Amino acid sequence: MSKPNRYRTDNDEREEEARKGHHHGLALLILVLLAGVVGWFWLARDPESRDAFTRRVSELEQSAITLMSDLVSRTSTPPSPPDVGSVAGNSLPGAPPKYRSPIETPAELDEALSEQRPVQPGGAEVRGPVAPTDTGAPADAGRRDDPVVRIAFIDDLASWLVSHYVPAATQGRNGRISASLQGANLRYGLGMTGLAWIGDDLPAGRSAALEHVFTPDMLNAIYRLYVDRFMEAVTRSATAPLPSGKTLTPAQRSEFFRLYARHFRGVAGALQAIASMPDFNRQMEELHAAAQRVVDANAQYSELTFAADQARSDGEPARYAALRQQMEAKGKQYQQAVIAREQSRAAFVQRLKGTADARYLDDDSLLYAASWIERRVHGNPGKLAAAGQAANLFRDLAGQFEAAEKAVSSGASS
Numbered sequence: 001m002s003k004p005n006r007y008r009t010d011n012d013e014r015e016e017e018a019r020k021g022h023h024h025g026l027a028l029l030i031l032v033l034l035a036g037v038v039g040w041f042w043l044a045r046d047p048e049s050r051d052a053f054t055r056r057v058s059e060l061e062q063s064a065i066t067l068m069s070d071l072v073s074r075t076s077t078p079p080s081p082p083d084v085g086s087v088a089g090n091s092l093p094g095a096p097p098k099y100r101s102p103i104e105t106p107a108e109l110d111e112a113l114s115e116q117r118p119v120q121p122g123g124a125e126v127r128g129p130v131a132p133t134d135t136g137a138p139a140d141a142g143r144r145d146d147p148v149v150r151i152a153f154i155d156d157l158a159s160w161l162v163s164h165y166v167p168a169a170t171q172g173r174n175g176r177i178s179a180s181l182q183g184a185n186l187r188y189g190l191g192m193t194g195l196a197w198i199g200d201d202l203p204a205g206r207s208a209a210l211e212h213v214f215t216p217d218m219l220n221a222i223y224r225l226y227v228d229r230f231m232e233a234v235t236r237s238a239t240a241p242l243p244s245g246k247t248l249t250p251a252q253r254s255e256f257f258r259l260y261a262r263h264f265r266g267v268a269g270a271l272q273a274i275a276s277m278p279d280f281n282r283q284m285e286e287l288h289a290a291a292q293r294v295v296d297a298n299a300q301y302s303e304l305t306f307a308a309d310q311a312r313s314d315g316e317p318a319r320y321a322a323l324r325q326q327m328e329a330k331g332k333q334y335q336q337a338v339i340a341r342e343q344s345r346a347a348f349v350q351r352l353k354g355t356a357d358a359r360y361l362d363d364d365s366l367l368y369a370a371s372w373i374e375r376r377v378h379g380n381p382g383k384l385a386a387a388g389q390a391a392n393l394f395r396d397l398a399g400q401f402e403a404a405e406k407a408v409s410s411g412a413s414s
Contacts, residue, residue, distance in 0.1 A: 146222050148212045153194025154226050158233035160187065165256045167248065175252065177259045181267070181368050214376055216389035223393045231400055254408045261401035262360050268394035269357025270369045275388035276355075281381060283348055284374045290341040297334040304330055357395075 145151050164179035187193055189206070197205025212218065238253050248256065274280055308323035348370070349363045358366060377383040 146225060148196050148209050149222050149226070150194050150196055151226075151229070153188070154230045155233050156194045157188070158230060158237045160184075161234065161260060162237040162256070165248075165252075165259070167252045167255075175255050175259070177256075177263060179260075179263070181365055181372070185372065210376065214383065214386045216385050219386060219389050219393060223396075227397070227400065231404065235404065250408055250411065254405050257401045257405035257408065261398045261405065264394045264398035264401065265357045266360030266365070267369065268391045268398060269355045269359070270352055270361055270366050271373070271387045271391035271394065273352040273355035273358050274370055274373050275384050275391060277351065280370075280384065281374070281377070283351075284370065287341075287344055287348060290337075290344040294334070294337045294341050297330065297337045301327065301330045301334050 161177075161179060164183070165175060165177050167175040188195065192202065192206060192209070195209055197209050199205060213222065238248055238256055241247050277283065304323055304327045308320055308327060311320040311323055345363075345367060349366050352358050352366050352370070361369070373384075373387050376386070
């Protein structure tokens with residue numbers, strides 16, 4: 001049986017040391033679970049059934065003891081040497097990962113139990129303590145979170161969106177949103193807020209998380225899994241008191257949903273334009289080349305400026321005059337490179353704005369979205385299909401926000 005993936009969240013580092021000391025406690029937990037089974041059957045079954053079950057208890061206890069011995073032998077390791085990072089000031093890359101117990105999560109404990117569990121006559125199994133029937137199960141009962149995109153991500157994103165809505169300072173003016181694609185990437189792409197990853201290497205974890213998420217099927221699955229809960233979280237955050245103690249009025253909540261619906265349609269338009277651009281990678285390469293020519297020309301101009309100043313300090317008028325002429329020529333070359341770069345960017349942005357909804361975003365946001373997608377599809381053009389699927393989902397999300405706006409407006413008018 002394969003072992004479940006162990007995902008590491010940004011809170012795990014504080015808990016890792018505590019878990020390392022509890023390996024033997026997990027084995028003891030197995031015995032406690034067995035005791036729970038015994039107690040329940042002893043109280044719930046008739047005398048004849050209890051006698052039959054008592055005979056099975058000794059077999060279960062023996063299996064648990066065997067498992068505990070196995071856990072002790074597998075987790076009792078001699079003291080580890082000093083951490084490589086602490087000795088070298090965390091300057092050595094590729095340090096071996098920290099030791100982890102073979103059983104750390106409830107899923108892994110359940111797997112271990114299933115491997116040791118005796119089978120009852122007729123094929124029935126004893127699967128730990130039997131919980132009483134719960135008539136008040138929550139609406140989310142049975143719904144499982146994605147192992148990488150956790151429910152904490154959904155809740156945090158909802159709060160983040162609300163915190164970046166800025167109501168109008170005076171009556172009669174319009175509010176605005178300060179959220180941006182750059183800000184979202186900084187919080188969730190670099191900070192990994194609400195996301196989980198494997199191991200101790202954050203950059204590698206970030207790459208693995210993106211690899212997991214950024215496919216058409218996975219984007220669709222995660223969206224369908226969370227969209228209803230996300231909308232509920234947004235509504236809760238929008239109606240909850242703000243840090244200032246105030247709450248958004250119905251008119252402000254309506255504006256909040258309307259502004260974000262427009263923004264999401266802009267993102268959808270940008271992604272759709274990118275996904276449908278057959279020469280997208282070539283266009284991005286040309287943009288990078290134009291930008292590099294500006295950098296090169298500026299570096300050459302700076303070198304000439306330094307050399308000219310040195311010649312003047314050394315009292316070499318002839319050399320200084322020659323360098324000054326070169327500086328003037330290189331300065332013009334630099335200006336031409338800047339103009340060419342801006343023309344290339346403007347032409348690329350106009351192509352993106354050929355998709356009408358993309359016009360809801362400013363030029364910098366469109367260029368940023370294109371750069372982000374380029375990094376995802378570099379060396380794998382097939383990933384552009386994920387950008388197209390993301391466009392569909394942002395368009396659907398815009399519709400969700402528009403429906404929420406109408407609901408707030410109708411509730412305020414009734």
